Amino acid sequence: MGGATALGDTSVTPGHFKVAGKEFPHIKWTSLKNLRNTYLLLFFVVLTSATNGYDGSMVNGLLSLKQFKDYMRDPSASIKGLFSGIMFLGSLLALPITPYIADGLGRRWGICIGSIIMIFAVILQSASMNFQMFIAARFFLGFGVAIAHGSAPLLITEICHPQHRAIFTTVYNTTWYIGSIIAAWLTFGTNNIASQWSWRIPSILQALPSLLQISCVWFVPESPRWYISKGQSEKALSVLAHVHAEGNVDDEVVQLEYEEIKETIAIEKEAEQTGWLELFKTKGNRHRLLILVSAGLFSQWSGNGLVSYYITGVLDGIGITDPNTQLVINGVLNIWNCIIATTMCFFVDKIGRRPLFLIATGGMMFVFIIWTICSERYDATKVKANGNAVVAMIFLYYTFYNTAWSGLLVGYTVEILPFSLRAKGMCYMFAMVDVALFFNTYVNPIALKSIGWKYYIVYCAWLGFELVFVWFFYIETKNTPLEEIARHFDGDAALLGGHAATEKGRIMKSEILEKDPAHVGEEERHSL
Known part of the structure; x- marks a missing residue:
């Protein structure tokens, strides 16, 4: 698999998109009423990712607020880790039931159920009287996020026009930063409130995205692929x-x-490839699983967890201890991240997934080495310039990170899965995200306090491993319709129907017709 290009032709004439091997001229979604309205409504679907981003930045902000730390009796490093880590434990425990909701009740119901649980959690969190109550609320928050997160990207991927799918699915995860920006600047503003409302207000407002989703998700059409499966x-x-x-x-x-x-889903059902263990059974599925597990792990365990949840500890280590300064850096960083991540979404089909992953990972490794050196120099000399250099490296590091790992974490992983395994396969990826985050958020503050900058060396080495892994296992899928991506992993053994059917797909279709001649129409039988 070393550096191999994906199977099949991913080229397409400029100004065209491809379906079933045929090219069609690009369309302007802004000029088509139904498409335009659908994409505007999808804004309420992507709010799931924004809610997740809001939470991460809010926790960062709250840990910088003296009012919050005083009310929680100056929590220790381990308790700080638990504030964030318990949310990911909640998400992890929700994952086994998530695909049954998304596949059984539908993508929209999955988003709605997750939002209802999150609203309950926000009420409990906002009314917290002690850190035990706060931690319990965050467990339920993670549980709800997992269910909504397990349905929202599926709906986006399965309803978007083939021409726009890559952009929209990549945009989904980048809206994490929109929520993060709002929370960062909101906590900066409420820092001037002398009472407990300085942290309760940001907590209460966390319910707003979920309320909007419950109200508006029903105006978004359900996935046509889900309808066919039912x-x-x-x-x-x-x-x-x-x-x-x-x-x-x-x-x-x-x-x-x-x-x-229709034909592909029928073939997948006939093959009965729907169980949790299917991703272990074939060469193509094992390749998918390697990408899913690695993407979830790499997206969170590449050093970014140090800043996403514990920027206060990083900045404390380079002499920037003023809460207002920390909050400003956090807020500006999130704006920068949002700009870079959103911009790169429009280059996914132009540059390709694989090149973007390689550029991002190689750049992160190089910058993190410099970040580590600057941190060591500050620790040894206490020269302010070295501390400022670390801040510059944080911004440059995230420039590379957002080239791929922000948007493509969901955009790439959701598209490589066939419909029958999509919901369950995404659970494997999200499980690794939660495992990595739980480890990061619990261990990072303890490690930073114990060994300081030396902890960064671990990530320098790990990023080198990530770069090698991406080179050998991540393949290109650009300009490929959703069902046809199976060819890149399974070759002619892919279960693919329609005009782009593989040999295996045609054989399976014939077997279906022999068992149930009424399964397809007269025209389809004649085509055989």
């Missing part, structure tokens, strides 16, 4: 036509998509 093909065709072709069910792109999705 035997509601007419609803699926109606949604595809409404969103992708202004209601024209005879549109060629819609018909090609519909046929490909």
Whole structure:
């Protein structure tokens, strides 16, 4: 697999997109009413990621507030770790049930159920009387986030027009920074409130995104792929036509998509590849699993956890101890991150997934080495310039990180999975995210306090390993329709129907017809 290019042709004529091997001219989503309205409504779906970002930045902010630390009786490093870490433990425990909600009740119900749990958690968190109550609330918050997070990217991926799928699915995770920016500057503002409201106000406002999602997610069409999986093909065709072709069910792109999705899902059901262990059974699935597990781990265990949740400890270590200064740096950093991450979303199909991952990981490793050296120099000399250099390296590090690891964490992993394994496969990825975050948020403050800058050396070595791993296992999938990405992992053994069907797909379709001739229409039987 070393540095190999993905199987199949990923090239496409400029100004075109590809479905079932055929190229079609680009369309402007702003000029099509139904597509425009759908994409605007998807804003309420991406709020799940923004809620997650809000939480991370809020915890960072609260730990900088004297009012919060005093009310929580100046929590120790281990308790600080638990404030954040318990949320990821809640997420981890929710993951086993998440795909059954998303696949059983639908993508929209998954978002709604997760939002309801998060609202309950925010109420409990905002009314906390001690750190035990605060920790319990954050456990339920993580539980709700996992359920919503396990459904939202699936809906976005499965409803977007083929031309726009890569951009929208990549944008999903970058909205983490929108929530992070709001929380960072909100806690900066409430720092001037002398009472407990300085930390209760940011906590209360954390419920707003979930309230918006519950109110608005029902206006977003359900996934056509989910409808087909439940035997509601007419609803699926109606949604595809409404969103992708202004209601024209005879549109060629819609018909090609519909046929490909319908046949592929039927073939996947026939093969009974839907269990938790399916990702271990074939070479292609094991390759997918390696990417899922590594992406979840690398996205959080690359040194970024030091800043995302414990920037106060990092800044304390270089002599920047003023709470206002720390909050300003945190707020500006999040704005910078949002700009870079959002900008890179528009280059996913132009540059490609694999090059972006390699550029990001190599750049992070190089910058982190300099970051470590500058931290050591400050520790030895206490020269302010060395501390300022660390701040500059933090901004440069995140420039590289956001080139790929922010948006493509979800954008890449969700697209490489076939429908039958998509919800469960994403749970493997999110599980590794939660494991890494739980470790980071509990261990990082203790390690920083115990050995300071020397802890950074661990990440320097780890980033080198990440770069080698990405080079050997991450393959290119750009300009490939969602169902057809299976070719890149499974070759001609991919379970793919429609006009782009593989040999294995055609064989499976014939077997289905032998068992159930009524499964497809007369025109499809004639085509065999």
